[in-house]
Amino acid sequence: MKRTLIAALALAASAVAAQSPAPITASVLAATQPGDWRALDPENTLYFDLPGGRVVIEVAPGFAPRHTANVKALVREGYFDGLTINRTQDNYVVQWGDADEGDAKKQRPIRKAERHLAPEFDRAIGADLAWTALPDGDVYAPEVGWSSGFPAARDPKSGRAWLTHCYGALGVGRANDAGSGGGTELYVVIGHAPRHLDRNVVVFGRVLRGVDLLSSLPRGTGNIGFYEKPEQRIPIKAMRVAADVPAGERVALEVLRTDSAAFRALVEARRNRREGWFKTPAGKIELCNVPIPVRDAPAR
Amino acid sequence: MKRTLIAALALAASAVAAQSPAPITASVLAATQPGDWRALDPENTLYFDLPGGRVVIEVAPGFAPRHTANVKALVREGYFDGLTINRTQDNYVVQWGDADEGDAKKQRPIRKAERHLAPEFDRAIGADLAWTALPDGDVYAPEVGWSSGFPAARDPKSGRAWLTHCYGALGVGRANDAGSGGGTELYVVIGHAPRHLDRNVVVFGRVLRGVDLLSSLPRGTGNIGFYEKPEQRIPIKAMRVAADVPAGERVALEVLRTDSAAFRALVEARRNRREGWFKTPAGKIELCNVPIPVRDAPAR
Numbered sequence: 001m002k003r004t005l006i007a008a009l010a011l012a013a014s015a016v017a018a019q020s021p022a023p024i025t026a027s028v029l030a031a032t033q034p035g036d037w038r039a040l041d042p043e044n045t046l047y048f049d050l051p052g053g054r055v056v057i058e059v060a061p062g063f064a065p066r067h068t069a070n071v072k073a074l075v076r077e078g079y080f081d082g083l084t085i086n087r088t089q090d091n092y093v094v095q096w097g098d099a100d101e102g103d104a105k106k107q108r109p110i111r112k113a114e115r116h117l118a119p120e121f122d123r124a125i126g127a128d129l130a131w132t133a134l135p136d137g138d139v140y141a142p143e144v145g146w147s148s149g150f151p152a153a154r155d156p157k158s159g160r161a162w163l164t165h166c167y168g169a170l171g172v173g174r175a176n177d178a179g180s181g182g183g184t185e186l187y188v189v190i191g192h193a194p195r196h197l198d199r200n201v202v203v204f205g206r207v208l209r210g211v212d213l214l215s216s217l218p219r220g221t222g223n224i225g226f227y228e229k230p231e232q233r234i235p236i237k238a239m240r241v242a243a244d245v246p247a248g249e250r251v252a253l254e255v256l257r258t259d260s261a262a263f264r265a266l267v268e269a270r271r272n273r274r275e276g277w278f279k280t281p282a283g284k285i286e287l288c289n290v291p292i293p294v295r296d297a298p299a300r
Numbered sequence: 301m302k303r304t305l306i307a308a309l310a311l312a313a314s315a316v317a318a319q320s321p322a323p324i325t326a327s328v329l330a331a332t333q334p335g336d337w338r339a340l341d342p343e344n345t346l347y348f349d350l351p352g353g354r355v356v357i358e359v360a361p362g363f364a365p366r367h368t369a370n371v372k373a374l375v376r377e378g379y380f381d382g383l384t385i386n387r388t389q390d391n392y393v394v395q396w397g398d399a400d401e402g403d404a405k406k407q408r409p410i411r412k413a414e415r416h417l418a419p420e421f422d423r424a425i426g427a428d429l430a431w432t433a434l435p436d437g438d439v440y441a442p443e444v445g446w447s448s449g450f451p452a453a454r455d456p457k458s459g460r461a462w463l464t465h466c467y468g469a470l471g472v473g474r475a476n477d478a479g480s481g482g483g484t485e486l487y488v489v490i491g492h493a494p495r496h497l498d499r500n501v502v503v504f505g506r507v508l509r510g511v512d513l514l515s516s517l518p519r520g521t522g523n524i525g526f527y528e529k530p531e532q533r534i535p536i537k538a539m540r541v542a543a544d545v546p547a548g549e550r551v552a553l554e555v556l557r558t559d560s561a562a563f564r565a566l567v568e569a570r571r572n573r574r575e576g577w578f579k580t581p582a583g584k585i586e587l588c589n590v591p592i593p594v595r596d597a598p599a600r
Contacts, residue, residue, distance in 0.1 A: 090511065090512040090515055090516075091467050091468075091511070091515070121579075121580070136439055137437070137439050138439065139436055139437050139438065139439065139584050139585070139586040140582055140583075140584055140586065166492070167391050167491060167492045168391075175577075176576045176577050178579050191467060191491070191492070191515075192466070192467045192491070192492050192493055192588050192589060193492055193589075194589065195582065195586065195589065196570070196573060196578075196582040196585070196589065198582070199579075199580045200577075200578055200579050200580055211390065211391070212390040212519040215390055215391070215515070215516075215519075216390075216515075216516055216517065216518055216519055217516065218516055219512040219515075219516055270496070273496060276476045277475075277476050277500075278496075278500055279421070279478050279499075279500050280421070280499045280500055281496075282440055282495065282496040282498070283440075284439050284440055285439070285496070286439040286440065286495065288492050289492060289493075289494065289495065289496065
């Protein structure tokens with residue numbers, strides 16, 4: 001009897017949905033037009049090639065121009081090639097670079113790039129800062145939303161904006177000194193958004209594809225997830241700027257524009273899930289739970 | 301000059317910290333007393349034994365008494381032993397059970413437990429509901445905090461409370477029908493808290509140790525992370541109620557009481573990080589970012 005009642009209620013809900021179909025993720029994506037998507041700029045795309053495959057990263061020069069340029073310079077002089085992933089901390093980050101950095105005799109030399117840069121933890125809110133607001137609120141910041149495809153936060157009082165530590169965010173490792181980073185040590189978030197890191201580290205990109213190659217790595221058993229034995233580290237085959245890779249060998253991806261009506265519809269479809277499985281739509285959505293769709297570029 | 305200035309500022313911050321040391325995680329934990337910790341109840345502890353090791357789970361009968369009892373009944377009749385992890389979806393969940401469930405001829409029979417139960421998505425707020433509030437706000441729920449060691453939410457208007465989908469949360473898989481679950485299919489959150497699932501699924505526990513054995517599994521390449529080939533599934537050696545395991549073979553853990561002054565101090569130490577590395581304390585903390593410390597029980 002109970003199960004008949006539940007079935008009847010489910011049926012009633014389906015009937016309502018059929019009369020006035022509220023958009024769900026699948027229908028929003030199916031209705032997108034070519035102009036809702038943007039191709040990646042090869043100059044702002046990094047390939048992080050591991051034994052398991054390729055991680056595709058988009059960088060955000062609008063938020064950290066000096067660090068973005070410096071990491072590209074490091075990549076272009078082959079700094080990361082043959083170095084290792086040294087740390088995989090569960091529910092936190094995967095981190096890579098030179099395990100010998102700091103040891104003047106053993107560390108890998110840098111040819112043209114900088115080893116240290118003054119921090120770019122945030123930037124000024126200005127006319128050049130694209131902004132699509134998420135009005136649902138946030139625990140950590142006065143305002144959150146998206147800027148040029150990146151989840152971000154801003155504070156009108158201080159006039160500052162910054163990229164947020166959502167899943168897949170790319171940041172610059174550093175020691176205690178705020179200026180001790182520069183891009184030789186990088187990390188990607190593989191757990192619940194560690195938003196307390198916002199404005200304490202330079203975030204300058206995010207993984208668009210292949211984050212699972214990082215998130216499924218064995219966790220390091222040393223302090224804060226460092227691998228205890230050198231042979232446990234994961235070798236880096238290469239890091240490349242996509243522009244330096246022959247066009248035919250690039251990964252042709254498109255990202256849904258976060259300033260599009262389609263993206264606004266997607267946010268609503270995720271805020272209040274109307275797929276038949278859901279019984280209680282959440283009513284709100286948190287910044288880092290909003291997916292930013294990425295697809296293979298359609299054949300032209 | 302710039303680096304000298306930064307060093308000087310860092311030094312000044314250190315000097316302030318030395319004069320009036322604000323608590324950090326390490327000092328809060330070092331100052332805990334034995335009474336701040338609680339031992340696990342073996343009747344509310346599950347061992348999920350995989351080829352890679354043991355996952356220790358605490359269940360919450362106060363939130364989902366029928367599902368908790370039913371899963372224990374399933375465990376006790378050996379239902380899960382030899383079944384498989386069938387789904388690992390990146391930044392979402394690991395799910396296990398009988399890959400043939402629903403196929404009447406092939407599915408594993410149930411002897412005494414129930415296959416389906418009416419949902420327990422939430423419960424009444426009552427005098428028996430322990431509550432430690434987190435006043436920092438939340439995007440999804442009117443109030444959040446902890447109840448008997450579990451991150452939870454509640455809504456005074458509706459008079460209901462529920463466990464939240466934080467990293468490591470244990471829930472009951474179901475099909476579209478709200479009553480189609482019962483505990484034969486279980487999942488654990490391995491990504492950014494999918495809080496939109498709150499009140500749509502029965503959450504009845506959380507992983508205390510070994511979540512990395514789940515989160516580092518290869519991601520399934522099928523739809524929503526299902527393994528495409530049967531041989532890709534991860535075999536379950538056994539699930540056990542700790543009370544059924546000889547005392548000498550149990551994992552002796554203790555959990556910091558979420559209703560203790562030590563835990564309140566920990567929340568503040570995490571809300572405003574005072575370790576030397578942090579330059580800008582967040583000022584707020586989100587529910588799922590608060591760790592609930594677990595330790596090996598000290599020798600008595």
